[in-house]
Amino acid sequence: MERISLLAATLCYLFSFGHTLYALGAGRFQLGRFNFLAMALGAAAQTWYLFLRGASEHSCPIGNLSETLIFLSWSIALIYLVIGPAYRLSLMGAFTAPLVLLLQIIALLLPGEVHVSFFRPNPWVETHAALSLVAYGAFGLACVAGLMFLVQEGQLKSRRPAPIFHHLPPISILSEATLRLVWIGFLLLTLSFVSGILAHLAVAGGKFLFSLLIWLIYAAILFAAKSGRLSGRRFATAVALAFLLALILLPVIERLSGRA
């Protein structure tokens, strides 16, 4: 059943992505309903999978890299479902679907690992890990919004905008959405650190340093944006690169967590 719900989620995201490609290829940009529905069904199937895993392991279902990636892709999809319509960010689903699908496929392709319930004795550790991943989800969606900004800015600079230009949101809205998402991610990551301290986790070692590095990078980005030193393009680029780095470091942190 777990595997079926996981495959169902992947198929939903695949449909969303395929539909996007087909629609864009045909010159249609009104993706709205189908795309959103497919993403919502994908997230629902993932929720069911995570629920089943959580129930069988009696802990937050992030006990190996595969589960961690699924939790992350679920966080991104969920935040998109909340943020996308609120901001009227048309086409955001088109940019989110490939990222969510990629994470999901990697998770599916990873060899089956044993679920390590390393935080079962302490709920604060569980909160710490879950908050970290939801923060990553917010950073992931900020990266999506940042990439949309770069595409739209490129269209504006080109002075010969392609049809997609008319359907992408204004750069100011994208910039604002990116900033808010980074703030959300940053606050969640900070809370995750606080819960880590409450759980008496070690404030030294590789895992702590890598996590601190990510926190510091986002803090620096927010500080530079607040002080008006970052243009929209640099801000969006920094957010996209920071998430790429966070994504690269995620398996490392996950491995180090398992040993902790």
Next chain:
Amino acid sequence: MRDNEMEELLGRLRSIEGVSGAVMLSTCNRVELYASSLCPLRALDGFRKILSERAGLEAPLYYHATPEAVRHLFRVASGLDSMVIGETEILGQVKKAYSAAADAGAATRPLHKLFQHAFHVAKSVRTETQITSGPTSVGSVAVELAGKIFGSLKERRVMILGAGEISERTARSLQSRGVKSVIVSNRTYERAAELAAEIGGMALHFDHWEKSFADIDILISSTNAPHAILTPEKIAPLLKLRRAAPLFVIDLAVPRDADPSINEMEGVFLYDIDSLEQIAAQSLDIRKQEVIRCESLIDQHVGGFLSWMRTIHSPDQHHIGRMA
């Protein structure tokens, strides 16, 4: 055609022998009568007489019977028969005409069905094709670009450098979208003051325009300067005052006021008159390419409507559209 005259006119149209129902569409670009009638040619004569009385001259008319009249209305409501293909204002006008006829009790069952169907067709055409895609005039292109940079224009400030006619029109387009304020600066201060008074803006001496640079979001430039006045060297220090806020520069001058390389500067978006016109032409091209898809959609709907007409078995089934 004034709104208050419509009821009386519809009454007169219905008094034409053989006409059971009528909807009158009157815009700045067309006068059309849609009527259900058993004797279309007699109805046409009656309409011609009424029109001649009103206009005082023999108006040139053309007319369609079903199914061409049905297709014509669907095309009109979808904006395919408009001067600017795909414009959407006409749909509101068609709705208003139908509403007036319905209120006056002049719309018969086939006309009700016909117009409801036409609104549905117009919606389908709009959502399933790109017939309304993109702006089609320099002013509307500027407005769309500004919208794609700033989102809402309500808090945006505009500066006009050089009080030319085209910059005035562009500023008015932006004003129609609610920009917060407009500053006009011209080498001749009196002309700046004159234009500022006309559009409800504020005049500024040309020597002082750089001082307001940090506060503006959109710069429309159309001076008669023989060389570029907006160069990277001049703009770079001013941009620092803007705390990375974007700047939209619309260069309408010939020769150009802005050095093209300022478009490479971060946060600066430069469009000259050629690029604005090119975008408008591009949008029109897209719309023209979409016409075939629209016609095909309309054909399907005409077929659907005619099928419905066959089911009602009413002798009251002729629709005529006439235009002057």
